Amino acid sequence: MCGRYQFTAEQCEEIRQIAEAIQRKYGAGAWTPGEIRPSNHAPVLLDGAGGPVPKLMKWGYQLPGTLVINARAETAAEKPLFRDSVRSRRCLIPSTGFYEWDGQKRKYLFTLPREGALYMAGLYDRRGNEDCYCILTTSPNASMRPVHDRMPLILTGEQRHRWLADDDAAARILTVVPPELMRTSAEAQISLW
Numbered sequence: 460m461c462g463r464y465q466f467t468a469e470q471c472e473e474i475r476q477i478a479e480a481i482q483r484k485y486g487a488g489a490w491t492p493g494e495i496r497p498s499n500h501a502p503v504l505l506d507g508a509g510g511p512v513p514k515l516m517k518w519g520y521q522l523p524g525t526l527v528i529n530a531r532a533e534t535a536a537e538k539p540l541f542r543d544s545v546r547s548r549r550c551l552i553p554s555t556g557f558y559e560w561d562g563q564k565r566k567y568l569f570t571l572p573r574e575g576a577l578y579m580a581g582l583y584d585r586r587g588n589e590d591c592y593c594i595l596t597t598s599p600n601a602s603m604r605p606v607h608d609r610m611p612l613i614l615t616g617e618q619r620h621r622w623l624a625d626d627d628a629a630a631r632i633l634t635v636v637p638p639e640l641m642r643t644s645a646e647a648q649i650s651l652w
Contacts, residue, residue: 461529461579461594461611464557465568466492466501471575477502477553480513490515495554497528503581503592504551506623511551517591520584530582532597532612532633541593544582549629550592551619552579552611558645561606566645569603571613571638578619579611580632595633602640613637 468478478492481502495501497519504511519526520540527540535541554577556570571577583592595612603610614622615638621628 461557461559461596461609462497464495464552464554464579464594464611466495466553467555468492470555473576474553474555477504477513481515484513485515494558497526502553503583504553504578504623505583506549511619511623513553514590516550516583517589518593520591520593521586521589528593529596529609530593532580532595535582535595536630536633541582544584545629545633546626548583549622550581550583551614551623552581552592552594553577554579557611559603559607559610567606567642568645569610569640569642571615572641578614580614580622597635597637600637600639602642603637606642610637613640 466474468475481490490500495518498517500515500517502513503516505514519528530541536545555575556568556577557579558566558568560566580595581592582595583590596609597612599608599610612635614632618632618635622632
């Protein structure tokens with residue numbers, strides 16, 4: 460499960476450009492970079508004629524009494540809630556990393572080694588009068604397994620373009636094994652001296 464992620468423009472030129480495009484499109488103060496939590500608004504990338512187009516959306520599909528923030532990649536194409544989105548409303552969620560907690564409630568930040576940006580596969584829909592998205596999750600790879608039994612479906616290189624633009628490739632991408640990640644403690648450092 461992915462319950463929080465990071466979007467910090469200072470760390471990465473790609474992410475900074477997305478942040479600037481969102482600011483131009485929606486105005487200063489339309490959203491706040493940093494740690495993104497469920498129900499926050501954050502940038503996602505949609506397929507556009509000239510390449511990916513950033514759009515501000517709410518994280519989570521609002522249903523009566525619950526907010527659905529993740530979808531299982533293995534079953535999303537079969538589930539009524541996600542089926543149409545898998546076919547025609549796919550997005551990328553740009554980030555500089557995501558957070559996960561282990562069984563002892565220790566918080567870790569996961570990032571791609573030697574990369575400033577980490578792109579998660581997502582789906583979007585319109586709920587009520589608002590565009591919203593959820594993050595696809597999959598079985599953990601070796602770098603994630605010691606901490607949690609799920610992880611975001613992370614796309615690299617050409618996978619990102621194919622996820623957005625190629626309906627046939629998208630079905631295959633739902634089964635890819637994400638790349639190995641770097642894990643660092645995100646616990647608050649407290650000093651008594």
